[in-house]
Amino acid sequence: MTIPSSSSFITANNVQTEKHSKVFWALSDSWVLAKRSIKHITRNLDQLFAVALFPIMFFLLFRYVFGGAIDTGDLSYANFLVAGILVQMLAFGANYTTLNLAIDLQRGIVDRFRSLPMASSAVLVGHVGADLFRNTISALIVLGVSFLVGFQPVAGPVEWMLVLGLAILFSLAISWLSAIMGLLVKSMEAAQWTGFIIIFPLTFVSSAFVPTDTMPEALRLFAENQPLTQVIEAIRAWLVGTPVGDSGWLGFAWCVGIIIVAMPVATWLFRRQALR
Amino acid sequence: MNNTTQSATEIEETGRYVSADNAIAVKGLRKSFKKLTVLNGIDLCVKRGTVLALLGPNGAGKTTTIRILSTLLLPDGGQALIRGFDVVREANKVRSLIGLTGQYAAVDEYLTGEENLHMIGRLYRLSHQNIKQRTQELLELFDLMEASARTVKTYSGGMRRRLDLAVSLIAAPPIIFLDEPTTGLDPPSRLIMWDIIEQLVAAGTTILLTTQDMDEADRLADKIVVIDGGRIIAEGTSDELKQRVGSERLEITIAEASSFETAKRVIDGEGLHLDSKTRTLSLATKGGVHQLKQVLSRLDEAGVEVENVSFRRPTLDDVFLTLTGHTTTTTEQSNGQRQKKVVEV
Secondary structure, rough: OOOOOOOOOOHHOOOOOOOOHHHHHHHHHHHHHHHHHHHHHHHOOHHHHHHHHHHHHHHHHHHHHHHHOOOOOOOHHHHHHHHHHHHHHHHHHHHHHHHHHHHHHHHHHHHHHHOOHHHHHHHHHHHHHHHHHHHHHHHHHHHHHHHHHOOOOOOOOHHHHHHHHHHHHHHHHHHHHHHHHHOOOHHHHHHHHHHHHHHHHHHHHHOOOHHHHHHHHHHHHHHHHOOHHHHHHHHHHHOOOOOOHHHHHHHHHHHHHHHHHHHEEEEEEEOOOOHH | OOOHHHHHHHHHHOOOOOOEEEEEEEEEEEEEEEOEEEEEEEEEEEEEEOEEEEEEEOOOOHHHHHHHOOOOOOOOOEEEEOOOOOOOOOOOHHHHEEEEEEOOOOOOOOOOHHHHHHHHHOOOOOOHHHHHHHHHHHHHHHOOOOOOOOOOOHHOOHHHHHHHHHHHHHOOOOEEEEEEOOOOOOOHHHHHHHHHHHHHHOOEEEEEEOOOOOHHHHHHHOEEEEEOOHHHHHHHHHHHHHHHOEEEEEEEEOOHHHHHHHHHHHOOOOOOOOEEEOOOOEEEEOOOOOHHHHHHHHHOOOOOOEEEEEOOOOOOOHHHHHHHOOOHHHHHHHHHHHHHHHOOO
16 A cells, blocks of 8 residues: 555645534534434344334234233224334334443444534434334334234324324433433443333333233322323324323323433433543 | 743643644643542643654553543643644534544444445535545545445454544544554554554644554654653653663573672663563663673673573663663553553543
8 A cells, every 4th residue: 555645635625624504513413323323223134123023022922822811891902002012112122222322432433423523412313313213114014013913093194193203202202211321321231231121111010011900009000100101092092092081192291301301411411421 | 841841831821822833732731530640740742743652551641641632531630732722612623623543443333434434524524525535535545445335344453443544534634643553453554554644744744642662653753752650751752762761772681590690780781671580681772783792791701601692672661661660561550450440430
């Protein structure tokens, strides 16, 4: 390899930077990093399959093993189950923000990003955006399978739009919480199990797999009022026509609230963490 | 050094040291992790278009200095200016002037070489057109053209480091930080890296690099700053340091342990290093046959039997032994925990 001394690769007049507003660059940086994370997904399909296969396995197990013994009234168990499985899948999928952020921090590429004149929050936005992409694909796969095992939605276009909107907000909310976890954990191993110990109990102590009314009093109170149940109840109502009650607006409110709190906390942690 | 004191005064007086001459000016830099002091008042001054090498063992504070100068870490005290911009208060301005290549290649494994360059180019705010053109140039120059469409996962260690440096150069930053740029590289890749660094300097780039390797500092640096335990213990040109350590070391191994003391007394002189375990004495020399003859005949006269005689290049250990009276390994031990702590934080 020979590099001519007079070569242009170092002369600054060979470099043209663009001038745009701060907002433009914040969006541009986020998009550049989201593209990066999305390429990770398409080049490392294990993650995508793990996210889609796990809920499908759950779906089939609950539908055929437990389903017969669970009383969901007039509603078929397949129809009852879809909302729960979808929300559980979104929650687990968002856990990849924790994992991938921990990996980035450990590998030192975050140091490179932070030494660039870019918006530092873009690193987080990139991971959260990639979660959304991965979750969308997984959701389509899970929905496809659900139709095969007896899912018969009654939702019209408006209801489908509501489901889509709430699902997106929910995915974003959990991803931002996961980002906080990713910045707090000390190792990749920890990043892998934190999601499970938080999301497993939350999805089971909810109305995802069984109606809450047979649970012990304290558990039932928690299950009925925690955010996952609100989101599940709302999505179930819109998909298969169960009464929606307050779950619709409560579901949206929880998600928006979590995003409003978690986003600045994660960004602050990211700046602080990296500077120490 | 004169320069350092002069620039340091100017930092104090004006609050912002802007000079056409100085790319990097550092004054009284301090940093501790919890109770552990990693930097204890570092003064540096790097002229535009020159190379300064920070030489020191693990845990001496080299990486911490680079991390502060590249805005990754906040100092506890002191001031650091990059082309007159403060690394704390004007971090974003500084970031558009610097390129950083760390100890471990900070490139994305799942992206191709080309995609890595594109991504960083855009984050440096280059135009798409410009990025394409520069990516091609850099891939060619760094001999990565053939591998450009392959993911970095398939690259060898040397290729990764080359890509890592290419990525740092995408926006042609006038100041580049290289943290142990050749550690872990095989000799051919190492020579390629040195060649690239020399070309960069020839083109006017200012470089601050860290190294544990005397040869590397000798070959690349205009000025060498030796640090240990977060303090500067010596600085000067390679020649100036060599005058103190010797451009070559004459190493003599004595056959009998019993005659070690005699040998020591006979040879005694400046910069004599002793290792009684291996019965070895080493002394600074200019590599002349005359001196060798003299030493051997003196040993012969005293009845000391010599087992082995050799010339070798001075190592970091020799520098340290001469400057501090202890070897790097003893420093490394006490700093081993220091290093570990840093990683934990």
